[in-house]
Amino acid sequence: MRALILDMYGVIIKDPEGGLLPFINRTFPNLSRDDVYLHWNKADVGELSSLDFFRKLGFEGDLDKIEKEYLDTVEINHSFFEFAPLLKKHYHLALLSNDLSEWSRYLRDKFKINDYFDAITVSGDVKIKKPDVQIFKLTLDKLGHSASDCIYVDDRRFNLVAAQSLGMDTVLFNSRNVQYEGKTVANFEELANLLIHNK
Incomplete structure (x- = not known):
């Protein structure tokens, strides 16, 4: 897997x-x-x-x-709740977030998303933030996967570059409408189609 x-x-x-x-x-x-x-x-x-x-x-x-x-002004992308159960049939899921520990915990609890993930890494907890490759390595250790077995999805191109430097496949979640030469999706439906189709 x-x-x-x-x-x-x-x-x-x-x-x-x-x-x-x-x-x-x-x-x-x-x-x-x-x-x-x-x-x-x-x-x-x-x-x-x-x-x-x-x-x-x-x-x-x-x-x-x-x-x-x-x-409480922060909103979730509700299509995640359709995407995550579908993808969990095919992939281990991890969350890798630059965030304050307290904010991440509050939002994950509020939106009830913790159980979708096999590993969660938050910058405020581990004192390192993306694009430092060490936070990616920590996540790989938690998952028990090599970088080449992982696909990383982010809306920031410089974070994708860091993941690629370790050997991960990457996809830009293009919520910022930026130019990007690599794999790009606009929403979770496109991401699901890309990932399941490519398995």
Whole structure:
């Protein structure tokens, strides 16, 4: 059996840029993307907790409530729920996500997607983020598969390059409408057709 490794944001979760900056700018209109991502990049590898991330940006008061208000703006690509059971008949499934530990756990629990995966790797848990090849190697170890047995799906081309460097086959989930010379799909239906047809 081969393995399929999926990215989270821009693939399973809608809106590849996320609603984070608009959410923050409602309270702090002068904060730029660089201001926000200075702290987010630290939280993304577990150097800041999710509540400390909001605190660093200037939020005060009930930070748990503020965080939940943001996370509840995040939507899932509902076609995943048709795709995943179908693909599990043919592939081991893994999730590989750059995300804050707390956010990933909340969203995975909320949308009840944990049980679809044989392995889950989140940057905030392991202190490494894509495109560092070490996070891909960790995922391979969890799966017990070699890179050549894996197909990696992401909406970011530089993450696909990292996976390819290890010998993985790759597919761009093109939710950003970018130019790409390799294998590309626009949705989970196309991905299912590609993966099952090619088995």
